[in-house]
Each structure stands twice: as C-alpha cells, then as structure tokens.
Amino acid sequence: GAVVSQHPSRVICKSGTSVKIECRSLDFQATTMFWYRQFPKKSLMLMATSNEGSKATYEQGVEKDKFLINHASLTLSTLTVTSAHPEDSSFYICSARDARSNQPQHFGDGTRLSIL
C-alpha cells in the first residue's frame, strides 16, 4: 500500500529555535498534502493544505508566519515551526493524497515536538 514517511518522529529543542518536519510520499505522487496538529486525547485539527507548487492554504486561526509550509515537489512537503515556544509543543501529523485518484489520504506516523 501507499506509504508516507514523516521525519523526525520525535524532537526536543530549546525555545526560540526553528524546527523542520518532513513528509514524503514514497510510492505515489502527492499532489496534495495536509498538516494536522493533535493535542493529547483530542482529535486531529487541520492546520493547512498544500498543493504541489502552490502556496499553502491555512485554516482559520493558524499563523502562517509561525508554521511555514513548503510543497516544492510531488513527493515532499515540509512544515517549519519558526521561533518555537513551549505552547507549540504538540503532535504533528502529515498526510498525502494524489488528488487525481479517488484514493484516501495516507498518513505519516507523526512527530512529537517538545519545546523546552
């Protein structure tokens, strides 16, 4: 089946640093990628949708200057948390799909981000 690789799985860093999370589709072309945030014991909250070669579309309330998303190729999207602070600590999950097919989204395994 389709595989999405998300890296790193866990990151701990100091407040003020920027953190980049990568999401790769390994065996299909991801025309659209999605970034979610999940708080403990809560559901997934969509942060933004990115289409290859276009600017990401952010959901209401998500700061685009804080969460930079790049989707430069059909197999890679990155989320950069800029100047991270403790309140940015969370579980981030990406997903990808080929919008030209009727296949569902495929999820990465998530990244647990801890800001000290």
Add this chain to the structure above:
Amino acid sequence: AQTVTQSQPEMSVQEAETVTLSCTYDTSESDYYLFWYKQPPSRQMILVIRQEAYKQQNATENRFSVNFQKAAKSFSLKISDSQLGDAAMYFCAYQGAQKLVFGQGTRLTINP
C-alpha cells in the same frame, strides 16, 4: 461547513463480543466519502474502512462493517468478535471536495 459528531467519548466491550461506535455528520454536499480511522497508542492513523456516499451497500472489511444511513447522515462502525488489539481511539471522518473533517473520537477499551 461540514461537521462530524461522535457522541460516545468512551466505549468498552468484552473480548469476542460486538460493539457499535456511533457517528453522525452534517453536509450539503451530495458526493463525499466517509471513513473510520483507528489510532492505537503508537498514534499511527490506520484506515479501518471507507464508504462512498453514492454506494447504498454498506462497506465491510473482515470483522469491521458500517451501517450507512445517508438520509439520516449516520455512519456507525460495528466491530464483531472484538480482540484485544482493537483497543484504540476511533475517529470517524468525512471527506468532501477538499479536506478531511474528523469527529472528536471514541476511546474503545477491550475487556479480557
């Protein structure tokens, strides 16, 4: 905007028994997909089952089946012969033209 509601925050079932998880949704779209995802403690999102709205026949995947009532906008998941490995958070999700919308989740516990 589309919404998905799971009214059961927690459910429990005895091993080998059957359990049904509820989900309702609201939409004005006519063409859409519905999903159930399982999220075990590892936090991987695992697709359990998918239903296309235009299909009247309920989807089944081994021990998992759905009861899709389009007019009532209801999409429940039935797990038969529950196993210890079924313990997880279960999310109902709706996908229309664009994004996937998740319900709040139901935590399922399997009692041995």
